[in-house]
Amino acid sequence: xxxxxxxxxxxxxxLLGLLVFDRENxxxxxxxxxxxxxxxxxxxxxxxxxxxxxxxxxxxxxDAGLAETxxxxxPARYRVTGLGEEQLxxxxxHGEVGFPILKHPVALRLLMGxxxxxxxxxxxxxxxxxxxxxxxADLQGVRDMLGDEHQVRYAAMxxxxxxxxxxxxxxxxxxxxxxxxxxx
Amino acid sequence: xxxxxxxxxxxxxxLLGLLVFDRENxxxxxxxxxxxxxxxxxxxxxxxxxxxxxxxxxxxxxDAGLAETxxxxxPARYRVTGLGEEQLxxxxxHGEVGFPILKHPVALRLLMGxxxxxxxxxxxxxxxxxxxxxxxADLQGVRDMLGDEHQVRYAAMxxxxxxxxxxxxxxxxxxxxxxxxxxx
DNA sequence: CGAAAAACATTCCTAGTAGGAACATGACTA
DNA sequence: TAGTCATGTTCCTACTAGGAATGTTTTTCG
Numbered sequence: 001x002x003x004x005x006x007x008x009x010x011x012x013x014x015l016l017g018l019l020v021f022d023r024e025n026x027x028x029x030x031x032x033x034x035x036x037x038x039x040x041x042x043x044x045x046x047x048x049x050x051x052x053x054x055x056x057x058x059x060x061x062x063d064a065g066l067a068e069t070x071x072x073x074x075p076a077r078y079r080v081t082g083l084g085e086e087q088l089x090x091x092x093x094h095g096e097v098g099f100p101i102l103k104h105p106v107a108l109r110l111l112m113g114x115x116x117x118x119x120x121x122x123x124x125x126x127x128x129x130x131x132x133x134x135x136x137a138d139l140q141g142v143r144d145m146l147g148d149e150h151q152v153r154y155a156a157m158x159x160x161x162x163x164x165x166x167x168x169x170x171x172x173x174x175x176x177x178x179x180x181x182x183x184x
Numbered sequence: 185x186x187x188x189x190x191x192x193x194x195x196x197x198x199l200l201g202l203l204v205f206d207r208e209n210x211x212x213x214x215x216x217x218x219x220x221x222x223x224x225x226x227x228x229x230x231x232x233x234x235x236x237x238x239x240x241x242x243x244x245x246x247d248a249g250l251a252e253t254x255x256x257x258x259p260a261r262y263r264v265t266g267l268g269e270e271q272l273x274x275x276x277x278h279g280e281v282g283f284p285i286l287k288h289p290v291a292l293r294l295l296m297g298x299x300x301x302x303x304x305x306x307x308x309x310x311x312x313x314x315x316x317x318x319x320x321a322d323l324q325g326v327r328d329m330l331g332d333e334h335q336v337r338y339a340a341m342x343x344x345x346x347x348x349x350x351x352x353x354x355x356x357x358x359x360x361x362x363x364x365x366x367x368x
Numbered sequence: 369c370g371a372a373a374a375a376c377a378t379t380c381c382t383a384g385t386a387g388g389a390a391c392a393t394g395a396c397t398a
Numbered sequence: 399t400a401g402t403c404a405t406g407t408t409c410c411t412a413c414t415a416g417g418a419a420t421g422t423t424t425t426t427c428g
Contacts, residue, residue: 009413010289010292011414013296017295030376030378031377032376032377041295044286045288046288047287047414049414050414050415050416050417051379051417052378052415052416053413055377074377076377076378092293092296097289097293098289101288102228102286103229103230103286104229105194105281105283105284106281108229109276109281111201111225111226111229112197112198112201112204112276193384195385214405216407217405217406233385234386235387235388235407235408236408236409236410237384239406239407239408259405259406259407260406
C-alpha cells in the first residue's frame, strides 16, 4: 500500500480505458491484445504505444492497484480493478488536459509551400494524393470493424482538411477532391 | 562535400521551411528566433521542437549545405542556401509522408467515456470547457499575428470536433457549444 | 503426418524527442 | 545600481517511437 502517487501518464490511462472497454471479459487481456486494440482505436485519438511501453505501463497500473493480472500459468492477462474504474473516472473528469497535438505531414507541406505558386501546390497535392487515398482506405477498415461514427468523422477530417485549406484555389483543388471522392 | 545522405528528419525540413519564409532577411535567424516562430506556426501542423533540437537540426542543415551561418562575431544567424531551397522543394513534392498523428486529450476522454451516461459526458465536457476556451484564445493570437485563414480553420476544428462527435446528444452539447461560441 | 508459416507473447535495444534547467550576456527600468 | 527581463546556447534526463530479437503455440497445407 505504498501510495507514492506515481503520476501515471496519459498513455497509462488510455490503456486503462481499453481494459475498461473489455471488463465484461473475465479473462482479461494480454499486452499483445492491448497493442492490437490500440492500433485500431487509440491510434486515432492519442497514440498506439510501442509494445515495450504497453508492458511497462501495465506493470505501473498493476503497481498502483488499478489493474491486476489473473493468476494463471499462461501469458499474463490483465483486467481492470474496481479502484481502476474509479480512478479512470476521476482522471476523465479531473485530470489535466494538455494542448492537442496535430502532426500532419501533408498540412505541413501545405504550410511550407505557401510561397510557391498555386500550380505548384496543386502538383504537390497530386503527388500525395495516393497517400491520402491510402489513409482513407485504412480508416475505412476501422469503420467496418467498429461500426462507429466517430472514426468516420476523423477520417473525413484528416483526408479533407488539407484540401479545404486551399478551397480558395478552387480551380486546382476541386479536381483533386473529385478524384479523392471518386475513391470512396 | 561528403554526401553521406544524412537522412534529415521532417523537423529539419520544417525548420528549413521557416528559414525560407525569412529568406528576404539577409541577416538570417538565430536558433532562439526560430524557436519563437515555431511556437507560433509549426506547432499547429507539426511540433515546436525543443530548443536543443533546433540547434542540433540547424547544425545538420549546415552540414548538409542546406543552410549557412553568416560569419559574424555575435550570435549564429542561419539562412537558407540555394541548395537548401532546392532540397526543400524536392522534399515537399517527393519526400515520404507519414500517417497524420492527432493527440487530442479531450477527444481521448470522449472515447474513454463511451460507456458512461450522456449526462456524465456532459459533465466532463463542462470540466474541460475552460481549457477549450483557453486554447481558442491562444489560437486567436496566432490569427492576429498571421492574419491567415488556415489557423482559424484549425482552431475551429480542434475546438469543435470533440463536441461535434456528440452532436447526437444534442440537448447536452448544444448548451456547451453556445457557451463556447459566446466566448469568441 | 510433419514441416513451414503464421499468430501469439514478451523483452530488449537504439535513436530521437519532450521539456525545460542551467548558464551566459546584454539591456531596460524602478 | 541592483533586479528583472529578453536574448542566445548548451546540457541533462526521462520518456517515446519503432521495431528487432526471441520464444512459444497454433494453423496451414503439401
